[in-house]
Amino acid sequence: MKMNNIRTIKGGGNLRGKIKVSGDKSISHRALIIGSIAQGETTIEGFLHSEDPLSTADCLRKLGVNIPEIKKDEPFTISGVGLNGLKEPEEILNCGNSGTTMRLLMGLLAGQEHKNFILTGDSSLNERPMGRVGKPLSLMGGKILGRERGNKAPISIEGKKLKGCLIGTPVASAQVKSAILLAGLKASGTTSVIEPASSRDHTERMLKAFGADISVRGEFGRNVVIKSGANLIGQKILIPGDISSASFWMIAASIVPNSEILIKNVGLNPTRTGILNVMDSMGCNYEVLDKSIVAGEPIGSIKVKTANNLQSFTIEGDLLPKLIDEIPILTVAACFCDGVSEIKDAQELRVKETDRLKVMTRQLRKFGAEISEKEDGLIINGQSQFNSAEVDSETDHRVSMSLAIASLLAKGTSKIIRADASNVSYPAFWDDLAKLVN
Ligand code: S3P
Numbered sequence: 113m114k115m116n117n118i119r120t121i122k123g124g125g126n127l128r129g130k131i132k133v134s135g136d137k138s139i140s141h142r143a144l145i146i147g148s149i150a151q152g153e154t155t156i157e158g159f160l161h162s163e164d165p166l167s168t169a170d171c172l173r174k175l176g177v178n179i180p181e182i183k184k185d186e187p188f189t190i191s192g193v194g195l196n197g198l199k200e201p202e203e204i205l206n207c208g209n210s211g212t213t214m215r216l217l218m219g220l221l222a223g224q225e226h227k228n229f230i231l232t233g234d235s236s237l238n239e240r241p242m243g244r245v246g247k248p249l250s251l252m253g254g255k256i257l258g259r260e261r262g263n264k265a266p267i268s269i270e271g272k273k274l275k276g277c278l279i280g281t282p283v284a285s286a287q288v289k290s291a292i293l294l295a296g297l298k299a300s301g302t303t304s305v306i307e308p309a310s311s312r313d314h315t316e317r318m319l320k321a322f323g324a325d326i327s328v329r330g331e332f333g334r335n336v337v338i339k340s341g342a343n344l345i346g347q348k349i350l351i352p353g354d355i356s357s358a359s360f361w362m363i364a365a366s367i368v369p370n371s372e373i374l375i376k377n378v379g380l381n382p383t384r385t386g387i388l389n390v391m392d393s394m395g396c397n398y399e400v401l402d403k404s405i406v407a408g409e410p411i412g413s414i415k416v417k418t419a420n421n422l423q424s425f426t427i428e429g430d431l432l433p434k435l436i437d438e439i440p441i442l443t444v445a446a447c448f449c450d451g452v453s454e455i456k457d458a459q460e461l462r463v464k465e466t467d468r469l470k471v472m473t474r475q476l477r478k479f480g481a482e483i484s485e486k487e488d489g490l491i492i493n494g495q496s497q498f499n500s501a502e503v504d505s506e507t508d509h510r511v512s513m514s515l516a517i518a519s520l521l522a523k524g525t526s527k528i529i530r531a532d533a534s535n536v537s538y539p540a541f542w543d544d545l546a547k548l549v550n
Pocket residue numbers: 137138139141212284285286287288290311312436437460
């Protein structure tokens with residue numbers, strides 16, 4: 113990650129124009145992983161050319177998958193090696209900053225019998241909890257070791273014959289659920305995952321499209337059941353734009369006076385659209401247009417205009433997983449609403465790329481925000497007047513981009529240190545900012 117970079121942002125102006133945000137990060141990872149273990153060719157269009165999915169591509173190449181050099185905005189084709197075709201890598205698999213890469217690969221590799229793997233990441237990733245994946249995989253017969261009694265990378269995996277079982281996950285995490293489902297592809301019999309609330313379901317949708325025997329029982333998204341034995345067949349995948357990347361512009365255009373933007377081709381999977389619920393409570397002025405379904409995922413365009421008298425909001429409970437990555441930008445939004453907003457049940461934010469509750473509080477206070485941190489969330493006093501500040505992404509991509517929007521809302525010129533953390537998920541962010549802001 114190149115990150116000594118400083119960006120300077122002038123407050124004021126307005127946002128106007130049309131953009132297409134880059135491809136969905138979660139779906140990009142899954143297209144590579146599932147395409148790699150399918151039979152035949154998978155063609156991927158709309159792939160997110162950013163550090164995290166490129167880490168997944170690099171690891172899969174080391175596992176013997178023929179993935180060509182991936183060029184920005186160019187579709188590419190990978191030749192799947194089948195479920196049993198991955199090879200033992202000669203090198204350590206480096207997952208960079210990407211939790212999705214590490215956790216999904218743990219699930220994929222746990223059942224690769226008679227092969228050994230070592231996974232590592234950067235200093236942020238190597239401090240994040242991996243036991244939440246290692247433990248359920250061990251229940252299935254996996255042999256997974258790591259620092260701090262298996263909880264932290266570097267992680268070592270000795271591929272074993274797995275057995276399907278019923279697993280209840282203590283956290284609603286799509287990464288944990290996906291790891292178990294990928295392990296279930298090679299486990300004997302049936303593997304079933306029950307999560308406490310529905311997390312994003314891109315893995316389920318994509319596995320089904322490739323021909324896996326997967327179904328959802330009970331309430332939507334709660335109990336996912338996969339049977340091993342089905343052949344996965346290569347597909348053509350068109351990846352929609354990432355709503356998590358679009359969210360920066362959705363919030364900026366709602367608050368910055370005199371703004372009107374159109375964001376084209378945004379993924380609108382209902383397990384990801386929690387931000388729209390919050391924008392409804394805030395009283396934002398937006399419209400969803402051109403709805404359609406592409407490759408099993410709902411998409412549409414989002415038109416946003418400035419709204420006056422935005423109202424405070426509360427985020428809690430089952431809504432959290434549906435906007436988990438949008439908490440940093442929603443914290444910025446809360447500073448400009450009328451009244452006190454509250455974010456509850458958000459302990460998961462403490463184990464993201466940084467402790468996002470702590471980091472957002474620390475950084476936004478520099479602009480003059482009134483925020484207090486609680487163990488599981490934040491309380492934010494609205495109607496702030498932001499003054500320019502020198503702030504720091506603390507290496508977190510979503511913090512960097514949220515601070516850029518906060519800078520637009522500040523009086524004067526602000527500086528963001530380590531701004532290029534944004535390359536993890538949205539390298540074109542600064543170009544899009546220049547395009548939209550007048
Ligand atoms: C992701 C799931 C979420 C999210 C992350 C991407 C995925 O993490 O925060 O950015 O692609 O599955 P958790 O599943 O750990 O909540």
